[in-house]
Amino acid sequence: MDTPAPVYELGGRRFAAGEPGFAEAVAAAHAAHLRPRCLCRAEGIEVYVARCGDGFIVKRMPDTGSRHAPGCVSYEPPAEFSGLGQVLGSAIKEDPHTGTTTLKLDFPLTKIAGRSTVPPSGGDADSVATDGTRLSLRGLLHYLWDQAGLTRWQPGFAGKRSWGTVRRHLLQATENKLASDSPLRARLYVPEVFSVEQREAINARRLALWARAGAAGGKPQALMVLVGEVKEIVPARYGYKAVVKHVPEQGFAIDEQLFRRLERRFAGELSLWGTSDSLRLVMIATFGVSAAGVPSIERASPMLVTEQWLPVENSLEQRLIAELLGQGRKFVKGLRYNLGSSNPLACAVLTDLDQPVGLFLETRTGLDEADSSSRVRAAYGQQAWVWHPDDERMPPLPA
Structure with missing residues (x-):
């Protein structure tokens, strides 16, 4: 059974999310700078309204997730035991007044020509050896997965989580998120579901997005952030390449130095993935695009997920x-x-x-x-x- 729609108090009236008049009441609350109350508890818990694309969404106030009822969509476990507590308020700063969230990253989203962005010898390829003041690459992937609701499960979700669903929720999770002083959505590449009939249109949209990470003579190159399911990592003519599902026609180049570090750092995860047919491998990576149009991975961090994307x-x-x-x-x-x-x-x-x-x-x-x-x-x-x-x-x- 699916989770019941949350109920909010807006302007002295009760609305279930999605019922007639709810969207108008939320828009009016945003315009009047009013704070609705989530009624999952008898006393009500203050939430706020944020703009999302052309509409508005209701969001929990920072640091209040554990106060909501366990069955509420706004509930989240106590932050200090999910790993979120270490980075919330420092690497992740939410502003209820503007509805934006600022992310501080411990890895660059630009590359100067001729310089490697691979961590120096002894560093982890995903920069997990970091404090809570900046998000590692793995930390960013975990944050997006949390924000997309992909860490939540109930029986009603069975059979409903396709890659298309995962992609849609990940992109929604980047709304109003800033990283390196720019919208994260503009830097994130999550492959579309591949379709032979739509191949040309999909490739055109992909190349248009990747143009932002093209080599620019004499200027720092902007890097994109990939989140995708890995099909295989195999030797290439020069180094290695990651083949990402739903991008069958274009491999992502990985130089040998980075490949060896990934192999050492994530030996357990890669071994388990290689021997379990019921596990998928999701990878987050920063990448640039060469003048020839080849995407090259700069940093990467894998994450094992079940068939349900948990x-x-x-x-x-x-x-x-x-x-x-x-x-x-x-x-x-x-x-x-x-x-x-x-x-x-x-x-x-x-x-x-x-x-x-x-x-x-x-x-x-x-x-x-x-x-x-x-x-x-x-x-x-x-x-x-x-x-x-x-x-x-x-x-x-x-x-």
């Missing part, structure tokens, strides 16, 4: 998510953003209970186990489910 870090998370899907549960998938692998993180948060429950996997990763467990208990108390896969079988999930 992110997973390893085979243990894959097992847990499969169990949740099999039981028909509602949940929000946790993402690390810039957090290192030793930090405790809720793999998922169940949202089909009166009180949300965080699901934690605790393995021996070098972090003191007692310290890790105490941090989990401090965050969720009795609202934490913990699985120690090194020592026990998966315990029953909260009913």
Whole structure:
């Protein structure tokens, strides 16, 4: 069953999202600078109206996601245990007055001719070894996935998440987002669903977008941001190339230095992807376009996702998510953003209970186990489910 439409108080009247008169009431609230209230809780929770394209949308106020009811579309788990807490307010700054969100990135969106943007020796290819003041490349992908609602799941979504749906939500997630003082939407390339009949029109739109990242003599080259599903990464005549689904006629060049670093840094993810038919590999990358029209990747970071496009870090998370899907549960998938692998993180948060429950996997990763467990208990108390896969079988999930 799909999530019920949220109900808001606008100008002293109650509206369910999408009902007749709702769009006009939202537009009037925006014009009058009024703050609606989400009625998922009896006391109501203040939200705000932001412009989105030619219309308006209702958005939760910053840092209020965990105050909403678990079943509300505005609910999100406590930020400090999704990885979002480290970057919210510093790398990610929301302004309810203008409706814009400013993103600070720890990687460049321009390239000076003759200079490599690959991190120096010893650095991670995706710049995950960073603090919370700037988003790594992986952090940006996690943020877009969160904003697009692709970390949320309920049984009614089954069979409805195609690449076309994923693409539409990702593009919507970039509305009113600024990166490097320019709209992120203008820099983001998410491949259209390929169609033989529409091939010429699709290619024309792709080339028009890529023209922004073409080589410019004597000037810094603007870089695009790719988010797409990888079909394969194979040797090319010079170096390697990534073949992206829905872009069958054009490979993305990867030089050997970057390929070797990706191979070392993401050996586990690439190995799991290569041996599991039920996992997809999504990649975020910055790329420029040569004078010959060839896209060349500068930095890249992969992310494993299930057939439902739910992110997973390893085979243990894959097992847990499969169990949740099999039981028909509602949940929000946790993402690390810039957090290192030793930090405790809720793999998922169940949202089909009166009180949300965080699901934690605790393995021996070098972090003191007692310290890790105490941090989990401090965050969720009795609202934490913990699985120690090194020592026990998966315990029953909260009913």
